[in-house]
Amino acid sequence: MNKKTHKSRERRTKFLRALKPEKEPGIEIKPRKAIIIGVFSCKGGVGKTTTAANLSTCLHNALDGGVLVVDANLTAPNLGLHFGEMNPKNTIHDVLTNKIPIEKAITKCDGLHALLGSIAFGEDVHSVDLRSHLDILRSSYKVIILDSAPGVGPEVVSAMKACDEVIIVTNPYIPTVASTIKTFGAAERYKISVIGTIVNQIRGEPFELRMEDVRKALGWPILAAIPEDSKVREATSVGVPVVRHAPDSPAAKRFLKLCDSVLDHIGKM
Numbered sequence: 001m002n003k004k005t006h007k008s009r010e011r012r013t014k015f016l017r018a019l020k021p022e023k024e025p026g027i028e029i030k031p032r033k034a035i036i037i038g039v040f041s042c043k044g045g046v047g048k049t050t051t052a053a054n055l056s057t058c059l060h061n062a063l064d065g066g067v068l069v070v071d072a073n074l075t076a077p078n079l080g081l082h083f084g085e086m087n088p089k090n091t092i093h094d095v096l097t098n099k100i101p102i103e104k105a106i107t108k109c110d111g112l113h114a115l116l117g118s119i120a121f122g123e124d125v126h127s128v129d130l131r132s133h134l135d136i137l138r139s140s141y142k143v144i145i146l147d148s149a150p151g152v153g154p155e156v157v158s159a160m161k162a163c164d165e166v167i168i169v170t171n172p173y174i175p176t177v178a179s180t181i182k183t184f185g186a187a188e189r190y191k192i193s194v195i196g197t198i199v200n201q202i203r204g205e206p207f208e209l210r211m212e213d214v215r216k217a218l219g220w221p222i223l224a225a226i227p228e229d230s231k232v233r234e235a236t237s238v239g240v241p242v243v244r245h246a247p248d249s250p251a252a253k254r255f256l257k258l259c260d261s262v263l264d265h266i267g268k269m
């Protein structure tokens, strides 16, 4: 077994051990519940959905299942497209409109469980209590990854309140970083802890912010620096996360590293 595989097995064992309650006579121990990690950013098009799809796929592989990915972009859901699911049979919108219980709304995307949205849903989505819906699923999963809409409006706030922790995505450009500060502000306001930042679509152009500048401006560790990589767009167009479509591509390797950092983080909790 090479060093890398050994390390990742060790990490997985540590994480799985942390999920298992230790038995003590006479004390009732409730099973551990899934942690809900949301992917947020004020801006659209920065790579939130791409991150949610790839991170959940990597976690699913690393943990041998037990991972759910949720499309909480209720106005313009498109997580399904990253898994080649254009028209899921049951959706989060069916749950929010009380048509089906949440357990019946799960779609399997190559083994990964996904709660997808309906692209055709035309009604306005007012504030919903997403947290109480997702709480029902907590005991069935180890990790739940949530993909959010852009902005900091009621839809995003409801998604943020459903999370235990958040990852915030930005690009290496001043306007994006500046608007990302709003997302950090919302997390602070609603007391949701931040794991760190992802800087996506790095092209290495001279006018881009350096990682150190982004870290200083936002004040949080950078969990992953992901290059602009045409394989990501190719993967999106064929409906397969890049970590599966082109696992040796530079971006896929960074998503795998991101997964390792997230597992490390969860293992320490």
Ligand SMILES: Nc1ncnc2c1ncn2[C@@H]1O[C@H](COP(=O)(O)OP(=O)(O)O)[C@@H](O)[C@H]1O
Pocket (backbone or CB within 6 Å): 041, 043, 044, 045, 046, 047, 048, 049, 050, 051, 200, 201, 202, 226, 227, 228, 229, 230, 231, 232, 233, 234, 236, 251
């Ligand atoms: N690192 C990357 N390199 C190249 N294209 C990317 C990268 N990350 C995301 N994209 C592309 O950018 C587009 C927007 O990404 P998406 O994840 O939908 O953003 P958001 O969810 O923040 O709106 C998609 O077409 C996706 O394939």
Ligand SMILES: [Mg+2]
Pocket (backbone or CB within 6 Å): 045, 048, 049, 050, 073, 078, 148
């Ligand atoms: Mg999106």
